[in-house]
Amino acid sequence: MSWSLLSLPSSRFVVPRCLGSCSKVTSSFVKNSYFAGSYVKSSYVAAPLRRFAIMHKSPAALVERLPPKGLEIHAPRDPNTLANYNNFLTTHTTANLEIDFEKRRLLGNVVLLLKSITNGEADKVVLDTSFLDIKDVKVDGEKAKWALADRMEPYGSALSIQLGGGVEKDKQIAVDIALSTTDQCTALQWMTPAQTPNKKHPYMFSQCQAIHARSIFPCQDTPDVKSTVDFNIRSHLPVLASGLPTGTKDFRPGKDGAPSTLLYTFKQEIPIPSYLFAVASGDLASASIGPRSTVWTGPEELIGCKWELENDMEKFLEAAEKIVYEYAWTTYNVLVLPNSFPYGGMENPIYTFATPTIISGDKQNIDVIAHELAHSWSGNLVSNASWEHFWLNEGWTVYLERRIQAAVHGEEHRDFSAIIGWKALQDSVERFGEDHEFTKLIVDLKGKDPDDAFSSVPYEKGFNFLYYLEKLVGKGKWDKFIPHYFGKYKFKSLDSYDFKSTLLDFFASDSEASKKLNELDWDKWFYAPGYPPKPDFDDSLVKVCYELADKWQALAQGKSDAFKPAQSDIGPWTGNQCVVFLEKIQTWEQPLPVELVDLMGATYGFAASQNVELVSRYFIIGLKAKASSVYKPTSELLGRVGRMKFVRPLFRGLRDADRKLAEETFEKNKDFYHPICRQMVEKDLYGDK
Structure with a gap:
């Protein structure tokens, strides 16, 4: 790879994104610069004490050069933002927004406090926007000149705001932007009363990860920038937002038949990245599920949600605190969303947004909550600087989730979950191809939409890397590193x-651990596509699942007359053991014969299961076998569930089995799906258009 330095302003030097071998440079500059993952915000870099590496032709060839005196380095490291956050950093965000359910808009104004991190270098602020209607812009109370650039897919339109001159270092400016969202907003899902469970009131919720906050308000839409937030949200229905509630006030009677509204206020005093900006409004009720936890959902679903969640919230919190350190966000609450929510959960601070598929009536799926809770440390307090390093969010979160499972349920459950995760990793690698860029731990997302790279790879390959490191240095030593890491980058x-x-650095004084870590092939872990080394997981909980699958395979091949399937085969199993059994069958090169698909569904109750984790996997087996008995039920399920984990593989399976039905199902339900889900399914069915 070769690169050159182009069009450098005289007052700064832009350091390129570091590749594998750059991480081997040990000069003090690297430890305190972009290569180490943080801005050099302190005093000017003084030669010859600090050095930087320049890459020529290949990552292996490094040449050290001395920077000029007086040089400041502010190198952006997120390729998926148009904002000039190398000149200004958002320190506080105030969102004054009204929810207009009739027009399906958020409208109002957002005030960004921006701190200059260069000395008069930039005379404009550049922010990310996407499909926004910008009404007016003020800087420090005065009208400002602004321009919206042509849209650049997939990143939106850069909003440039003229400042009339440079801003001295550390000075703050207030940028006040009047705006409205539009019907092309990708972060908001609007639901009519008919689309909600009780069919009485409309509903709205946001999903900003990865780069969709810019479609709600102009911002520095990068996880490399964090700010505190004040939410002032007006609605005629209850509101939740990703901050601590501070009150409900300012009743405003409706006019001309419109409903009356209230102002709901929230304050987030811990700085968060833009993708954690969250708001929801609808017919909501709440119930306590622990000494510091509350569940919110529709009134009719409240009792079931409370029953499903109340026994485990505090156990999960206490287990996580023992692994890392004290929970920082005061309360941990769960909003169980309507069926169209596209993810298992979204780790919005204070209020995890959760899929209703976790409410299965058997308490078998609430490990999703352990995952989202773990994000309270990994992702929310300590965040990946760009989506190219997404594994730092999700790999760590899966690792902590499984440590929580081990603490609550027993150590064997950690490896059992890891085995399930390995199957998910296999599915993603097979779908992309083993040599695909998106199967790397660190991916190149320049010019790409981070949503396109979304898969289990950063979750499971990231977990396996951390699991490998734990085994490499020893669990006792590794456990001391965990709070150190999360403390340093809090x-x-x-x-x-x-x-x-x-x-x-942490293990530098431990000669044994240091030797092992320095001999590790870091470049292979970071940049090699495909699978990581497979650990030797404890398979004690999966053996019975595999043994039963082997019996079905022998039956399918006509090699067994003795095996007579019965419900007692899986009687004492957990839901996850059933998942392992079904996923084992999915790996067979030859599909299960149609008659055995139907026999399995009836005998084990999979065909009529209310647990989506089970019934969806059973339908995948049936679709692969071209079992027509699952076609209509699959189509019906796709009209009730919007979680992409289920929707996308089911649509791909239905597409291969009955394309006409798949397309009809999508056209019938596309308005039910979240915009992110709808876009991804369109690609699955029709390719990139």
């Missing part, structure tokens, strides 16, 4: 090179 963002340098 309230900050980092990249993979920060992680590496922090790990090496």
Whole structure:
């Protein structure tokens, strides 16, 4: 790879994104610069004390050069933002927004406090926007000139705001933007009363990850920037937002038949990235599920949600605190959303947004909550600096989730969950192809939409890397590193090179661990596509699942007359053991014969199961076998569930079995799906158009 320095302003030097071998440079500059994953915000870099590496032709060839005196380095490291956050950083966001359910808009104004991190270098602020209607812009109370650039897919339109001159370092400016969202907003899902469970009131919720906050308000839409937030949200229905509630006030009677509204206020005093900006409004009720936890959902669903969740919330919290450190966000609450929510959960601070598919009536699926809770440390307090390093969010979160499971349920459950995760990793690698960019731990997302790279790879490959490191240095030593890491980067963002340098520094005084870590092939872990080395997981909980699958395979091949399937085969199993059994059958090269698909569904109750984790996997087996008995039920399920984990593979399976029905099902339900889900399913069915 070769690169050159182009069009450099005289007052700064832009350091390129560091590749694998750059992480081997050990000069003090690297430990305190972009390569280490943070801005050099302190005093000017003084030669010859600090050095930087310049890459020529290949990552292996490094040349050290001395920077000029007086040079400041502010290198952006997120390729998926148009904002000039190398000149200004958002320190506080105030969102004054009204929810207009009739027009399906948020309208109002947002005030960004921006701190200059260069000395008069930039005379404009550039922010991310996407499909926004910008009404007016003020800077420090005065009208400002602004321009909206042509849209650049997939990143939106850059909003440039003229400042009339440079801003001295550390000075703050207030940028006040009047705006309205539009019907092309990708972060908001609007639901009519008919689309909600009780069919009485409309509903709205946001989903900003990865780069969709810019479609709600102009911002520095990058996880490398964090700010505190004040939410002032007006609605005629109850509101939740990703901050602590501070009151409900300012009753405003409706006019001309419109409903009366209230102003709901929330304050987030811990700095958060834009993708954690969240708001929801609808017919909501709440119930306590622990000493510091509440569940929110529709009134009719409240009792079931409370029953499903109340026994485990505090256990999960206490287990996580023992692994990392004290929970920082005061309360941990769960909003169980309507069926169209596209993810298992979204780790919005204070209020996890959760899929209703976790409410299965058997308490078998609430490990999703352990995952989202773990995000309270990994992702929310300590964030990946860009989506190229997404594994730092999700790999760590899966690791902590499984440590929580081990603490609550027993150590064997951690490896059992990891085995299920390995199957999910296999599915993603097979779908992309083993040599695909998106199967790497660190991915190249320049010019790409981070949503296109979304898969189990950062989750499971990331977990396996951390699991490998735990085994490499020893669990006792590793457990001391965990709170150190999350303490060092608390309230900050980092990249993979920060992680590496922090790990090496922590174990530098331990000769045995240090030797192992320095001999590790870091470049292979970071940049090699495909599978990581498969650990030797404890398979004690999966053996019975595999043994039963083997019996079905022998039956399918006509090699067994003795096996007579009965419900007692799976009687004592957990839901996850049934998942492992079904996923084992999915791996067979030859599909299960149609008559055995039907026999399995009836005998084990999979065909009529209310647990979507089970019935969806059973339908995948049936679709692969071209069992017509599952076609209509699959189509019906796709009209009730919007979680992409289920929707996308089911649509792909239905597409291959009955394309006409798949397309009809999508056209019938596309308005039910979240915009993110709808876009991804369109690609699955029709390709990139």
